Structures are given as C-alpha cells and as structure tokens.
Amino acid sequence: MLAVAAIASGCAQFGGPPVRPAPGQEPPLHAPPARALDSYATRLRSAYLARAAAARHWGLKRVPLTAPPPPAKKPEIRARKGFEVDDQEELNLPPVFTTIPTRQKVVFLTIDDGAEKDPAFLRMMSDLKIPYSAFLSDFAVKDDYAYFRRMQSEGVTLNNHTLTHPYLPGLSYREQKHEICGMQKIMKRQFGKAPTVFRPPFGNYNQDTLMAAKSCGIKYAPIWDEEVFVDHWEYREDDLDLHPGDIVLTHFRGRDEWDGTMVDDMRRFLNRVTAEGYAVARLEDYL
Template identity: 75%
Template sequence: MRGGVAALAVAALASGCAQDASEVRGAAGQQPLQAPPARALDAYASKLRAAHAARVAAAKRWKLEKVPLTAPPPPAKKPEIKARKGFEVTGQKNLPPVFTSIPTKEKIVFLTIDDGAEKDPAFLRMMSELKIPYTAFLSDYLAKEDYGYFKKMQDRGVTLNNHTLHHPYLPGLSYAEQKREICGMQDVIEKRYGERPTLFRPPYGNYNRDTLRAAKACGIEYAPIWNEEVFADHWDYREWDRKIHPGDIVLTHFRGEDDWGGTMRDMVREFLDKVTAEGYAVARLEDYL
C-alpha cells in the first residue's frame, strides 16, 4: 500500500513540477527534471493514504460490500453526443439529442435521480461521505415541498436539472403546453438555485418532436434518458443482454419505503455493490457533455 501511494505521489508531484523545471531549462540550458523533495512526497503520500482510509471507513459505515472505485479524469475533449439510433425525431435539425449512454471505452456509469418525492437527509450524508457523483432531474410539484433539501444537494456539487413542472405525459400535450411545462421548470430552478439547466429528461422517457422543439426554445441542450433503472432491491434493463456497458446512464428515483421495498440508502447499496463488483466506477454526467 505504502509503495503504491508513494509511486502515485512521485508521479503527481513530478507533473506539478514540470513547469518550474521547464523554466530552469530555458534559463540555464538542458537540465534533468529533479525528483520532488522527500518531505513533499511524504506529505502527498500521507494525504492519499488519508483519503483512501476515509473511503474505506465510509464504505464500511454504509455497509457496502467493497470500496467504490474512483472514476478516471474526464476527457479533455468531450465526446460527440448524438441521438440514439431509433430515438431521433424527423422534421428539424439541431434539436437536443435523446441518448441512453455516453460514448466511451472507460468502465464508468452515470447515476441520475428523478422527480424529488423522497427527501432523505441520510441519503445526502451517504453520497457525500462516499463521494459518489450523481445528477438530479426535478419536478416542481414534488421539489416545492422542500426546496431547501435540494439546495443542500446543490451545495454538495450536484447539478439540478429539468423534469417539468408537473410530470405529465408530454406527447399528449400541445406544443404550447409542453413549452409551459419545460420553460416553467427552467424558471423555477433559476429562481431557487441560480442557474438555468441545460439538461432535460422527459417524464417516463416519452417525447415527440414538439417536446424537443420546446426544450430547445427553453435553453435545453441535451435530453438524456437511461439504459438501466435501479431500485432498492433489483435492476431493470433496456438492452436485451441485461448487462451494464461502458458509459451507460442509470436511472433511479427519489423514493423510499412507501414506494419501494427499501430506502434511498438501500438503493445506493444495490447500485454500488453491483457496479463495483463488475469493475465500474461512477462518473459525473455533466463532465462528459
């Protein structure tokens, strides 16, 4: 363990010293890059050990089978996001793409949580202590019961996105009605949380061309849906092979024991135990868009 941490520390500190070294070479000719001072290495290694120990302790505290894996850094160049084949709409270009995964070869998945019914403080603590990123899609008719809960979520680095005002079946509404649902939620999130979202998830994953036209008019750039859905005690799959794939978007909901056979914390354990066992880390969706 100590050797591995030290090796990481050497690499990180050597990288951080590269600019200083290049300045030295420019001023005094070609000189080799010097190893970082031993004290700096020890300090950095100590920080790495402490961070790892905290993750181990959090995994044990929240009764996970293993320590969750850490996602790799997001790519410097964002992947090109296109509508999933068969999910396109006809008649207009440059609409927000509807997609179920991010194109990547990395073993990562993205956790997204919809609506806002359950407001469990322990869930916030669990996700913060485990340092698991996730993306929220809120509907106002549920979020308004406690806007402060989602402000705490935002303060922890979670992006709050659009899931309409009242969670209707959008294809059954006119263009104007759909626009009121989507733009109205944009206004609510901006008023309460200071930012207008660029991500929108249509309720039930149902949409038509008017949905995406309205979303674009309201400032939406992407319409991610999902490839898997996780509950407190099981998973559902979109794909025939019933497997997780690199870049998959996973859906769950703010729900508790009244709707599920368990709590939000049970759902997180169901989710993390499976993805970790299969060698996947959880990444932040917005970092890839």
C-alpha cells in the same frame, strides 16, 4: 576567464547560441522534492481510508472505485439510433441518448423527480463522494427546496424534469413549452441557474418536446439504459448487463413506495457497479 564567461552568458541571454557547460560540470538533475511526493501520497491514502470507512459505515461490500478525471475533449453526443425525431439534425434538436460514448469503465447515476427527501441519503453520498445528477419536477420538490440546495452545495447538478411530470406527447407544443420553460424559471429562481439538461418524464417525447426544450435553453435530453430499484434492476438491452458510459436511472423514493430506503437502493447500486469494476462518474463532466 570571468570576463569571457560573462560575455558568453550575455550572448545566450540576448539571442546568441546557448552556452553549454564543460564536460563533467553539468548541473545535477533534480527529482521532484520527496516532501511533495510524500504529501500527495498521504492525501491519496487519507482519501481512500476515509472512503473505506464510509463504505463500512454504510454497509457496502467493497469500497467504491474512484472515477478517472473528466475527459479533456468531450465526446460527441448524438441521438441514439432509433431515438431521433423528424428533422433531428436539421433543426439541431437536443439529442436523446442512453449512453455516453466512452471506453472508460464508468457509469452515470441519475435520480428523478424529488418526492423522497431522505437526509440519510445525502449523508451517504457525501461520505462516499459519489457523484450523481438530479432531475427535478416542481410538484415533487416545492415543499422543500432547501433539501435540494443542500444537495447542490455538495456539487450535484440539478436538472429539469418538468413542472408536473406529465406525459408530454399528449400535450400541445405550447403546453409542453410551459412545462419545460416553467421549470427552467423555477430552477433559476430557487437554485440560481437554469440547467441545459432535461429528461422527459417516463422517457416519452416527440418532436414538439425537443423543439420546446431547445427554445428553453436545453442542449441535452438523456434518458437511461438501466434502472435500479431497491430490490431489482431493469434493463433496456437484451444482454441484461452494464456497459461503459451507461446512464442508470433511479428515483427519489422511500418506504412509502418501496420495500426499503434510498440508502438501501444506493447500496444495491454501488455493490453491483463496484463488483463489475465500474466507477460512478459525473454526467455533466462528459457533456
């Protein structure tokens, strides 16, 4: 019998029909080790408790929701209707958009220019594990590139917002290209990478803007659907509401220009989105 079993086993190994165990002698089914499940649950609970403690420390009303994993298949990003320029598709120009097409209840936090460099803001966002994208202008960041390197070390993507923050449609193509490509060179030198995402200052652009951006290696030109300030929100849509995939804008500002700090601004933002059931996701994960 042992010889027969050995021959049968050899046939299965080398391409013969599979050998099925005799009735009643099937191997037992094994559940995943309880220790692995316990370890995973422990990590989840520890992460939640840390976030809850951070939420209390920073004065939030609720614990921010955790974003779902990035989509395996990225959504198709096209220019928002009415925001196209002439020959948009024929020239394959970077699309201008205000919302990411998704059904998930996520929004995307973007912060512009870099004028205020509040260390408490960095601690807050790190403690809470909130993703965001920074759009930098050199005139505002050149006095402290190290601040934004610390931000980058926390996983924040640093994007292009021109050298001097001008009204781009008022410039020639060559001048616009200098503003955008010049910032690409500085970002590569200071932060190790030239971005593929660019936001035109004030959200203003024309065909020359997008053609210049493309020539500098830019693939996307997101603007925003809502803007949050330390004391109020502003909306692009008439319903004055958040929507899945909305891009939210704020600025690096402090008490010199606002009646509050960036921490106050983030507290207003996070309290609102969490109360409405939204998580904050990372913009670049959807591009």
